[in-house]
Amino acid sequence: MLMLKLLLIPGFLLLISLAGKRWGPSVAGWLSGLPVVVGPILFFLAIEQGPQFAAQSAVAALSAMFAMIAFCITYAQVAQRANWPLALTVSLAVWAVLALVLSLIPSSLTFSIAAAAIALLAAPYLFPDVQPVLNGPAPKSDKLIWRMLAGAALTLLVTMLASTVGERWSGLLAVFPVLGSVMAVFSQQTRGPAFTAALLRATATGMYSFSAFCLVLAVALPSLGWWGFMLGVLISLGMLLITKRLVLHANSRTTLAQE
Numbered sequence: 383m384l385m386l387k388l389l390l391i392p393g394f395l396l397l398i399s400l401a402g403k404r405w406g407p408s409v410a411g412w413l414s415g416l417p418v419v420v421g422p423i424l425f426f427l428a429i430e431q432g433p434q435f436a437a438q439s440a441v442a443a444l445s446a447m448f449a450m451i452a453f454c455i456t457y458a459q460v461a462q463r464a465n466w467p468l469a470l471t472v473s474l475a476v477w478a479v480l481a482l483v484l485s486l487i488p489s490s491l492t493f494s495i496a497a498a499a500i501a502l503l504a505a506p507y508l509f510p511d512v513q514p515v516l517n518g519p520a521p522k523s524d525k526l527i528w529r530m531l532a533g534a535a536l537t538l539l540v541t542m543l544a545s546t547v548g549e550r551w552s553g554l555l556a557v558f559p560v561l562g563s564v565m566a567v568f569s570q571q572t573r574g575p576a577f578t579a580a581l582l583r584a585t586a587t588g589m590y591s592f593s594a595f596c597l598v599l600a601v602a603l604p605s606l607g608w609w610g611f612m613l614g615v616l617i618s619l620g621m622l623l624i625t626k627r628l629v630l631h632a633n634s635r636t637t638l639a640q641e
Contacts, residue, residue, distance in 0.1 A: 410581055415622060416622065417592050417595040419557075427549075435549050438600075439553035444593060447592070447596075453477040454505070454585055457578070457582060474563070495597065505583075512576035565585075590621050594617050594618050
């Protein structure tokens with residue numbers, strides 16, 4: 383399991399980086415909506431604590447979409463006016479405050495669905511209106527290595543904490559912006575704030591897939607057990623394909639604006 387944690391997120395970060403270089407920030411951010419962090423965390427929790435524990439953590443993870451998308455919006459807005467240390471500090475503070483508030487609200491699948499839906503539907507109107515430069519300098523190989531190492535370190539930290547703090551905080555920490563933090567910082571450093579905002583906007587779109595995965599696990603794990611994970615992955619991939627049109631539309635708008 384340790385090797386999986388060390389290899390999965392860095393490998394996925396490399397995939398996203400290459401996608402951003404080839405197809406732009408919209409596709410890269412969209413791919414980050416896949417549950418590559420929350421999925422393994424909930425799987426490990428199911429092994430160690432049982433399917434019922436993992437299902438309750440999935441309910442909390444679904445509500446944490448509100449905090450995750452708030453992180454993306456905050457970083458994108460602050461990055462237009464400040465460098466990455468301030469943008470990261472402010473956006474992580476917003477995530478922490480919202481996660482604390484969510485932890486104090488009694489666990490409810492209905493509330494979690496409502497919180498995720500509000501965040502997903504409101505997100506497109508709250509990001510800065512920017513046009514990223516797609517033909518800017520691509521990240522250097524050493525930047526990619528540091529990006530992958532940072533992703534591995536954050537994943538280890540979050541998974542270690544998630545297994546010790548109870549089902550509510552396990553679910554909330556499973557949605558800690560591991561990918562978002564690493565991608566946002568390195569994108570701002572190498573491609574600029576407009577590229578970063580477009581990346582995070584697409585990440586919010588990809589979160590439909592993430593939310594579908596958490597919802598399926600919350601409902602299916604108690605009755606289907608391990609088959610719930612298979613169903614969650616399939617529906618998550620299906621939702622990713624459904625949102626593909628939105629991403630392609632965003633890409634075409636960006637290309638036309640630069641011609």
